[in-house]
Amino acid sequence: MTTFLKACVIGDPIAHSRSPLIHGYWLRTLGIAGAYERAHVKAEDFAAFVRAMPEQGYAGANVTVPHKERALALCDEPSARARAIGAANTLWFEDGTLRADNTDGLGFLAHLDATHPGWRAVADHAVILGAGGAARGILHAILSRGVETITVANRNLERAECLARDMGEGSSSRIVARAWRDLPEAVRGAGLLVNATSLGMARQPPLDCPLDGLRDDAVVDDIVYAPLETELLRRARHRGLRVVDGLGMLLHQAAPGFERWFGVRPEVTPELRALIVADLEKPA
Numbered sequence: 001m002t003t004f005l006k007a008c009v010i011g012d013p014i015a016h017s018r019s020p021l022i023h024g025y026w027l028r029t030l031g032i033a034g035a036y037e038r039a040h041v042k043a044e045d046f047a048a049f050v051r052a053m054p055e056q057g058y059a060g061a062n063v064t065v066p067h068k069e070r071a072l073a074l075c076d077e078p079s080a081r082a083r084a085i086g087a088a089n090t091l092w093f094e095d096g097t098l099r100a101d102n103t104d105g106l107g108f109l110a111h112l113d114a115t116h117p118g119w120r121a122v123a124d125h126a127v128i129l130g131a132g133g134a135a136r137g138i139l140h141a142i143l144s145r146g147v148e149t150i151t152v153a154n155r156n157l158e159r160a161e162c163l164a165r166d167m168g169e170g171s172s173s174r175i176v177a178r179a180w181r182d183l184p185e186a187v188r189g190a191g192l193l194v195n196a197t198s199l200g201m202a203r204q205p206p207l208d209c210p211l212d213g214l215r216d217d218a219v220v221d222d223i224v225y226a227p228l229e230t231e232l233l234r235r236a237r238h239r240g241l242r243v244v245d246g247l248g249m250l251l252h253q254a255a256p257g258f259e260r261w262f263g264v265r266p267e268v269t270p271e272l273r274a275l276i277v278a279d280l281e282k283p284a
């Protein structure tokens with residue numbers, strides 16, 4: 001008898017999530033009997049929903065805004081990575097034990113490595129804009145590559161300082177928190193610039209970050225993927241810099257969860273990317 005496996009993405013709101021499209025593509029192309037659903041769950045119902053997942057037939061779930069911190073707290077055995085980042089985006093059950101990981105940083109690095117394999121050689125100094133959930137995952141990932149100096153610039157300076165303190169402990173990298181107004185100085189000489197704020201997203205204010213001070217061979221990575229080419233990436237391309245869009249991160253961060261729930265490591269293919277691009281380009 002073939003087992004029918006189920007997973008879902010839990011969030012509030014959730015209608016906008018592209019995860020069902022991504023996992024649905026993999027289920028279909030790999031010929032796996034399973035389903036990946038959207039679960040619209042309010043904060044007050046989150047714990048009960050997760051605890052009831054095995055009896056509802058779910059092997060696990062992705063977790064998105066606003067439940068990522070709660071997911072970590074609820075979990076019996078989080079990965080060291082999820083603990084260090086302070087949030088979880090992937091849950092699964094193993095012999096009744098709820099486990100969790102955070103795959104945002106993995107997705108970020110997989111896409112950056114695939115797009116510009118030589119990025120590390122020019123990035124002794126990296127700058128991360130933002131100090132929210134995504135920035136935490138990205139800082140953790142960049143630290144794993146031994147980048148010497150990482151600057152975190154955020155509108156709320158205290159939040160950047162807190163992040164630098166939390167993740168700097170025991171690290172051989174130097175993490176420097178900078179105020180938003182110091183951006184022109186903060187990006188000087190950097191070889192990697194990452195936008196991990198929500199600025200530049202459709203219906204959000206634009207991101208006004210100076211690019212003049214970056215190295216001429218720098219890589220600019222914007223994790224915002226709607227629109228696919230943000231104003232930041234357009235300006236970076238115009239300056240002759242190398243660019244990375246946010247869609248690849250979204251696709252790559254999904255793969256480890258799929259493997260946990262459905263037992264096969266899926267591939268991020270050009271066909272999958274084209275499917276999501278077509279969805280992003282649909283009129284709202």
Ligand SMILES: NC(=O)c1ccc[n+]([C@@H]2O[C@H](COP(=O)([O-])OP(=O)(O)OC[C@H]3O[C@@H](n4cnc5c(N)ncnc54)[C@H](OP(=O)(O)O)[C@@H]3O)[C@@H](O)[C@H]2O)c1
Pocket residue numbers: 104107129130131132133134135154155156157159196197198199201205223224225246247249250251253
């Ligand atoms: N490509 C992917 O796979 C992927 C994965 C995760 C997230 N994302 C995208 O990454 C972005 C951040 O997500 P998140 O989960 O980290 O959100 P979050 O935890 O809410 O953090 C938002 C960040 O944006 C900053 N920000 C918001 N409005 C701003 C403004 N007007 N001026 C300056 N800074 C502003 C915040 O600064 P303050 O601290 O000062 O408020 C904070 O650093 C979103 O656009 C999300 O869609 C993409």
